[in-house]
Amino acid sequence: MQCSKCGNPKVIIKKEQSGQLLCKDCFIESIEKKAIKTIRKEKLLDKGDKVLVALSGGKDSVTTLEILNTFRQMHIIELCAVTVDEGIDNYRQDGVDIAIRHAERLGIEHKVVSLKDEYGITLDEIMQKENHKGSCTYCGVFRRTIINKAAREMGATKIATGHNLDDEVQGILMNYLEGNIDNLTKLGAKSESKAEEFTVKIKPLREIPEREIGLYVVAKELEVHFDSCPYAMQSFRGEISEVINHLAEKHPTIKYSTLRGYDKIKNVLKKELKKEFNHGRCSKCGEPAANELCKACSFLEELGM
Numbered sequence: 208m209q210c211s212k213c214g215n216p217k218v219i220i221k222k223e224q225s226g227q228l229l230c231k232d233c234f235i236e237s238i239e240k241k242a243i244k245t246i247r248k249e250k251l252l253d254k255g256d257k258v259l260v261a262l263s264g265g266k267d268s269v270t271t272l273e274i275l276n277t278f279r280q281m282h283i284i285e286l287c288a289v290t291v292d293e294g295i296d297n298y299r300q301d302g303v304d305i306a307i308r309h310a311e312r313l314g315i316e317h318k319v320v321s322l323k324d325e326y327g328i329t330l331d332e333i334m335q336k337e338n339h340k341g342s343c344t345y346c347g348v349f350r351r352t353i354i355n356k357a358a359r360e361m362g363a364t365k366i367a368t369g370h371n372l373d374d375e376v377q378g379i380l381m382n383y384l385e386g387n388i389d390n391l392t393k394l395g396a397k398s399e400s401k402a403e404e405f406t407v408k409i410k411p412l413r414e415i416p417e418r419e420i421g422l423y424v425v426a427k428e429l430e431v432h433f434d435s436c437p438y439a440m441q442s443f444r445g446e447i448s449e450v451i452n453h454l455a456e457k458h459p460t461i462k463y464s465t466l467r468g469y470d471k472i473k474n475v476l477k478k479e480l481k482k483e484f485n486h487g488r489c490s491k492c493g494e495p496a497a498n499e500l501c502k503a504c505s506f507l508e509e510l511g512m
Contacts, residue, residue, distance in 0.1 A: 249396035251409040259363035262288040264302030264432040267369025289357040292321035294329025302432035342438035358406040370410040373417040404495040
């Protein structure tokens with residue numbers, strides 16, 4: 208077998224969608240070009256942006272940081288990062304340490320914020336409570352609130368997350384199956400809100416499969432935290448992931464077709480719903496909220512915090 212691009216006999220991957228065979232160097236180039244194409248096509252970056260990367264230390268966030276750093280090196284954007292320590296024993300600290308080392312390597316502004324310091328409780332402690340709603344429910348809300356707050360404090364104009372193709376397709380199917388059409392309209396390459404307190408969120412990796420991102424960090428010898436969250440497979444997302452991957456074994460382009468189909472109907476859904484965000488403030492923490500309490504404070508009350 209030879210690389211489809213350069214003829215190198217040392218092939219490291221056969222691409223899911225195209226069947227293309229690539230060597231190490233051509234594969235690395237293909238991933239970076241794909242992310243840059245998404246950034247340009249979706250107009251994710253503007254000159255002068257200060258982009259905050261949600262940096263967990265895992266493969267997706269480290270890849271996002273690595274690719275956005277090329278724009279920083281060209282003096283198009285500034286970079287900073289925030290790492291959320293959810294408080295998961297025997298798991299989280301390794302990722303936090305790796306994130307710190309990457310920020311130091313690039314010389315960018317970086318802060319670590321823990322759920323314990325911010326809310327007085329860890330995810331492990333939440334999961335010990337009898338009335339909990341599931342790890343991902345709390346983690347998602349608390350992480351988003353912390354990251355959005357950090358973006359304002361650090362003066363960021365954009366928040367970049369490491370959502371990959373698998374993440375996007377899982378989100379599409381989860382929200383559809385749960386009938387959560389409002390959340391379904393909020394997915395996509397760029398998420399904006401009319402509320403000034405919400406920083407624009409971008410996803411440069413949304414068209415790249417998870418397995419290719421894993422191979423990318425190995426090929427580039429980037430230090431990452433490969434361990435999966437111990438709560439992940441207990442979640443609905445974990446179940447959906449298994450279903451999609453099983454289907455993809457016989458239908459290798461199904462993730463791409465699901466994403467393309469969603470992108471075609473997203474604007475139609477948004478027009479049909481025509482839902483305006485209530486520009487209120489949480490009476491407890493002052494963060495933007497559609498009701499008297501924001502989702503994070505509502506969860507904290509339920510947990511007795």
